Amino acid sequence: MGDHLGVVDLVLNNDSGKWQVTQSKAEARPIYDAVAKKSLAAEDAKLVAVLKADHDATREFVSKPIGKSADNMYSYLALVQDDPTVQVVNMAQKAYVEHYIQGDPDLAKLPVLSAAAPFKVGGRKNDPASFVEVEKGQLTFRNAADLYLYPNTLVVMKVSGKEVKEWLECSAGQFNQIDPASSKPQSLINWDGFRTYNFDVIDGVNYQIDVTQPARYDGECQMIHRRQSVLST
Numbered sequence: 001m002g003d004h005l006g007v008v009d010l011v012l013n014n015d016s017g018k019w020q021v022t023q024s025k026a027e028a029r030p031i032y033d034a035v036a037k038k039s040l041a042a043e044d045a046k047l048v049a050v051l052k053a054d055h056d057a058t059r060e061f062v063s064k065p066i067g068k069s070a071d072n073m074y075s076y077l078a079l080v081q082d083d084p085t086v087q088v089v090n091m092a093q094k095a096y097v098e099h100y101i102q103g104d105p106d107l108a109k110l111p112v113l114s115a116a117a118p119f120k121v122g123g124r125k126n127d128p129a130s131f132v133e134v135e136k137g138q139l140t141f142r143n144a145a146d147l148y149l150y151p152n153t154l155v156v157m158k159v160s161g162k163e164v165k166e167w168l169e170c171s172a173g174q175f176n177q178i179d180p181a182s183s184k185p186q187s188l189i190n191w192d193g194f195r196t197y198n199f200d201v202i203d204g205v206n207y208q209i210d211v212t213q214p215a216r217y218d219g220e221c222q223m224i225h226r227r228q229s230v231l232s233t
Helices: 045-062 084-100 141-147 161-174
Strands: 004-013 020-030 065-069 114-116 137-140 201-203 207-209 230-232
Touching: 045 141, 065 141, 084 114, 084 141, 084 201, 137 141, 161 201, 161 207, 161 230
Parallel strands: none
Antiparallel strands: 004 020, 065 137, 114 201, 207 230
């Protein structure tokens, strides 16, 4: 459900024979009340007539069942604990790859790891609607899109243990350094400098992140400290 309409107004000038933008304004106009669950905009009958068939077909497709879940899945605490919405993606990726490499003499005996990141964890402005919420029971394509909303491509790579370690170090940039000796409030999550969709959780290895150490990499995965913060076992 779309909740805002993006509007961009431009004032153009062509006095010199070349179009130039002289003024600009952009805004996001609210069109849906999420609390009351109702539209703030009147329907356009002509647009409804043009789009209704495709809209109904899309709703029918995303409502098709694809499986079942025995538990609720949510991403409220995905940045601070093991998270079911990330785990189910990792499990699906691992299952696909393990089947894909069966019989390959170079790959079949290698351990299969999987990396997945939480996409919806409140947004950058603590948006209460930007979380994954999948109730237990029947799963549909709509739930799959909620769990994994980006059109990424699954890629299989052969990597070394050292490369996995550095990969995790880059993910650890999600966290700020915490001083355990300080009694002042400290923000654990690096909201401003790190995108949560880059916080890869790697399934198949055991590791801990020591947040008392500075992050080794920044949000662009560029090294900023030599010290390591990921402890692997």
